[in-house]
Amino acid sequence: MSRCRRIIQWFFFLLMFIVPALNMLEIYFIKGTYISMDVGELAVSDPLAVLQAVFASHEIKAVMIASVTLPLLIAVLLGRVWCSWACPYYLILDGIEALRKKLGLKPLKPVYSESGPSKANFFRYALLISGFILVGAAGVPLLYLISPPSVLSSQAVMLIKHFTLTAEFIFIPIVLIIETFFVYRFWCRFFCPTGTVLSIFKSSKGLRVEYSGSCSGCSRCVKACPMVLDPRKDGASSQCHNCGECVSICPDNRKTDTLKFRIK
Amino acid sequence: MSLFDSIKNALNENPFSGHYKINRMRPPGSVDEKRFMKLCVRCSRCVEVCPYDVVKRSTKTEYGEIGTPFIYAEEAGCHLCMKCTSVCPTGAIDPKVTEMEQTSIGIARINEETCNNYIYDRQESGEEADGMAALCSSCFNVCPLQHEAIRLENGLTPVITEKCTGCGLCVERCPTRPRSISIIPKDMPDAATAGYYHFLKRMGK
Numbered sequence: 001m002s003r004c005r006r007i008i009q010w011f012f013f014l015l016m017f018i019v020p021a022l023n024m025l026e027i028y029f030i031k032g033t034y035i036s037m038d039v040g041e042l043a044v045s046d047p048l049a050v051l052q053a054v055f056a057s058h059e060i061k062a063v064m065i066a067s068v069t070l071p072l073l074i075a076v077l078l079g080r081v082w083c084s085w086a087c088p089y090y091l092i093l094d095g096i097e098a099l100r101k102k103l104g105l106k107p108l109k110p111v112y113s114e115s116g117p118s119k120a121n122f123f124r125y126a127l128l129i130s131g132f133i134l135v136g137a138a139g140v141p142l143l144y145l146i147s148p149p150s151v152l153s154s155q156a157v158m159l160i161k162h163f164t165l166t167a168e169f170i171f172i173p174i175v176l177i178i179e180t181f182f183v184y185r186f187w188c189r190f191f192c193p194t195g196t197v198l199s200i201f202k203s204s205k206g207l208r209v210e211y212s213g214s215c216s217g218c219s220r221c222v223k224a225c226p227m228v229l230d231p232r233k234d235g236a237s238s239q240c241h242n243c244g245e246c247v248s249i250c251p252d253n254r255k256t257d258t259l260k261f262r263i264k
Numbered sequence: 265m266s267l268f269d270s271i272k273n274a275l276n277e278n279p280f281s282g283h284y285k286i287n288r289m290r291p292p293g294s295v296d297e298k299r300f301m302k303l304c305v306r307c308s309r310c311v312e313v314c315p316y317d318v319v320k321r322s323t324k325t326e327y328g329e330i331g332t333p334f335i336y337a338e339e340a341g342c343h344l345c346m347k348c349t350s351v352c353p354t355g356a357i358d359p360k361v362t363e364m365e366q367t368s369i370g371i372a373r374i375n376e377e378t379c380n381n382y383i384y385d386r387q388e389s390g391e392e393a394d395g396m397a398a399l400c401s402s403c404f405n406v407c408p409l410q411h412e413a414i415r416l417e418n419g420l421t422p423v424i425t426e427k428c429t430g431c432g433l434c435v436e437r438c439p440t441r442p443r444s445i446s447i448i449p450k451d452m453p454d455a456a457t458a459g460y461y462h463f464l465k466r467m468g469k
Binding site: 035158162 | 302305306315325
């Protein structure tokens with residue numbers, strides 16, 4: 001499963017560069033960035049984009065509602081799969097983790113603690129709310145200057161079309177340096193506004209990791225979880241983004257269904 | 265031309281795109297500037313879809329405009345293909361605008377002091393006039409709405425009419441430096457409201 005996830009991640013990573021290239025060849029079937037995209041006649045937008053525009057301008061348009069329907073439906077049914085299966089920034093983080101392992105550096109990942117998830121949750125929701133208040137006060141959708149997938153994707157367009165990068169790209173190296181040397185996946189865990197908006201819509205009935213109740217207790221799943229959660233407890237929490245690392249690593253799964261994905 | 269003027273001109277010819285202070289317009293069909301800044305989510309879709317590569321991403325940070333689309337008419341004017349109007353996810357660029365006649369990015373203004381055609385006209389009628397006198401008519405020749413948005417008075421002097429869409433193709437082709445024709449973005453009709461766009465202030469009008 002992790003192999004399958006990696007292929008999809010690479011597909012979305014490359015799509016970021018392929019779409020503008022196709023547009024330059026005047027193929028307009030698929031156009032847009034990860035903030036908003038048109039596939040054929042279907043318009044898809046990041047819910048964060050639309051929410052920001054609504055907050056800043058105090059108006060709601062039919063176009064906006066229509067374009068967020070599909071992403072929200074996916075979020076309700078499948079949880080935050082965008083984060084772990086598609087986000088280009090997440091792929092870079094996976095790469096950094098693998099690189100650190102290859103170089104033999106000590107893993108940055110903190111030890112799981114009981115209060116960790118609720119602290120992280122409080123932090124990111126507080127940040128999101130204060131971000132929206134700021135957006136509403138300033139009247140400018142500022143959160144997009146600090147959202148890695150949107151910055152990456154819009155800068156990919158600039159790179160392909162004009163061979164330049166604009167100033168907001170500076171944000172990416174800064175967070176990557178912090179991610180590489182100081183704090184383990186701090187952006188996804190504590191800050192990411194896109195992920196936080198998606199986790200609001202994650203329902204407890206949608207795709208989630210479910211624990212059967214008893215296992216051999218090797219706690220390999222806890223070690224594998226990139227979000228520093230305990231999959232046996234936090235499988236349905238809004239921080240879990242259904243990457244499936246714990247499900248594929250669990251040794252007990254070979255005998256009985258101990259840690260499995262479940263819908264409904 | 266004094267030294268100060270030539271320095272100013274050199275700065276106006278700044279090779280770093282995104283630093284033009286005049287002739288800087290929003291894509292065709294944009295809503296008014298205030299609402300545009302609120303609605304635009306900086307998704308780069310208009311930049312991506314533009315087949316002529318004239319819509320560019322702003323790099324300036326004033327008023328949080330970073331990432332918003334601009335057309336820098338001195339580099340390249342808009343060809344009014346109207347591809348960008350349909351892609352905007354939040355309606356900052358109005359999707360109902362589909363014909364080039366509907367757009368009003370701004371309106372062109374001719375600086376009659378420096379325009380080659382006007383100088384020629386003045387010299388013909390026996391007036392004193394400095395500078396290059398020529399029947400260049402570049403702005404007239406390049407206009408997509410020829411005879412409607414721009415016409416040649418007496419076959420000599422270009423005159424902008426109300427129908428001007430402000431696409432900026434004339435600015436791109438104007439041979440004089442600084443340009444004798446500029447786009448005044450809509451809602452900035454006189455020097456007092458020109459603000460950031462100091463072409464009017466430079467002309468003293």
